[in-house]
Amino acid sequence: MPVVDASWETWLSSNVARGCSIDSMIDAMVQAGFATEAARAAVHKAFGRDPAEAAEAAEAVEAVEAAAPAPAATEAALVKAAPQTYQYDESPVARGNVIRAHDRDVHVLMRCERPQVIVFADVLSPDECNEMIERSRHRLKRSTTVNPVTGKEDVIRNRTSEGIWYQRGEDAFIEQMDRRISSLMNWPVENGEGLQILHYGTSGEYRPHFDYFPPDQAGSAVHTAQGGQRVATLVIYLNDVADGGETIFPEAGMSVAAKQGGAVYFRYMNGQRQLDPLTLHGGAPVRGGDKWIMTKWMRERAYG
Numbered sequence: 323m324p325v326v327d328a329s330w331e332t333w334l335s336s337n338v339a340r341g342c343s344i345d346s347m348i349d350a351m352v353q354a355g356f357a358t359e360a361a362r363a364a365v366h367k368a369f370g371r372d373p374a375e376a377a378e379a380a381e382a383v384e385a386v387e388a389a390a391p392a393p394a395a396t397e398a399a400l401v402k403a404a405p406q407t408y409q410y411d412e413s414p415v416a417r418g419n420v421i422r423a424h425d426r427d428v429h430v431l432m433r434c435e436r437p438q439v440i441v442f443a444d445v446l447s448p449d450e451c452n453e454m455i456e457r458s459r460h461r462l463k464r465s466t467t468v469n470p471v472t473g474k475e476d477v478i479r480n481r482t483s484e485g486i487w488y489q490r491g492e493d494a495f496i497e498q499m500d501r502r503i504s505s506l507m508n509w510p511v512e513n514g515e516g517l518q519i520l521h522y523g524t525s526g527e528y529r530p531h532f533d534y535f536p537p538d539q540a541g542s543a544v545h546t547a548q549g550g551q552r553v554a555t556l557v558i559y560l561n562d563v564a565d566g567g568e569t570i571f572p573e574a575g576m577s578v579a580a581k582q583g584g585a586v587y588f589r590y591m592n593g594q595r596q597l598d599p600l601t602l603h604g605g606a607p608v609r610g611g612d613k614w615i616m617t618k619w620m621r622e623r624a625y626g
């Protein structure tokens with residue numbers, strides 16, 4: 323049976339810092355061969371609870387659980403529970419080459435399992451893309467990024483674009499887009515942030531970043547207070563970009579070209595609330611022409 327040595331202490335404290343749930347951590351330790359009461363006590367201690375309280379909690383659990391022997395510590399279980407190892411559980415997006423998304427058939431061009439990325443064609447028709455651009459063109463404001471310390475929105479150099487937000491369901495057309503995207507992502511429409519339109523001129527870019535709010539940064543709490551963590555993104559390309567402007571995934575060595583009506587989906591939070599660092603991504607510099615995108619971010623819970 324394993325013991326809570328220095329590497330487990332590190333695992334415990336880093337998972338607390340990353341915002342993992344108590345139950346998911348206990349499950350991971352039990353899978354790695356710890357007895358349930360030992361796992362409970364260690365996790366409660368890591369969350370800063372009084373050890374006596376933790377011991378009481380462990381006793382209470384013992385009383386209700388059948389006295390089943392703890393599973394043997396297999397190598398596979400240890401690997402599974404290893405610190406920072408993101409578990410790729412099943413994506414919510416439907417299987418198949420064509421997905422019926424609310425009112426439209428959407429074609430799958432490419433799927434990647436690690437990180438979970440899917441490239442689609444025809445999420446929007448050319449007319450719908452042009453309508454979104456024309457609605458937005460005169461209402462753009464310089465884009466911001468989240469300050470990791472304060473959680474406030476800052477205009478900074480690594481995001482050279484202008485944007486506008488639409489409230490969820492703000493009119494019939496936006497509601498149709500929200501519903502189609504929710505159906506494609508297979509995630510509740512209520513969990514979605516409002517659609518964001520972004521415009522990059524020539525040389526505009528968005529340097530590599532995570533769309534999730536890093537749990538170890540103080541400013542993230544401001545954003546996760548409502549709706550919880552972001553779980554997945556859909557970036558839809560509203561025009562063909564003459565040169566450059568790909569969505570890049572530098573850790574995965576992958577890039578997606580901007581093609582009108584197409585989209586890239588990526589998922590970074592699994593069912594255990596782990597976050598996938600391989601989803602680091604950015605918008606490469608636009609080398610010719612301009613670039614318009616529409617973005618949907620989905621949260622763990624209802625948003626707004």
Ligand code: PD2
Pocket residue numbers: 520528533557567568569570603604605606615617
């Ligand atoms: O413009 C893009 O391709 C892009 C890439 C990555 C946009 C975003 N992220 C974003 O708005 O988060």
Ligand code: ZN
Pocket residue numbers: 531532533603
């Ligand atoms: Zn992004």
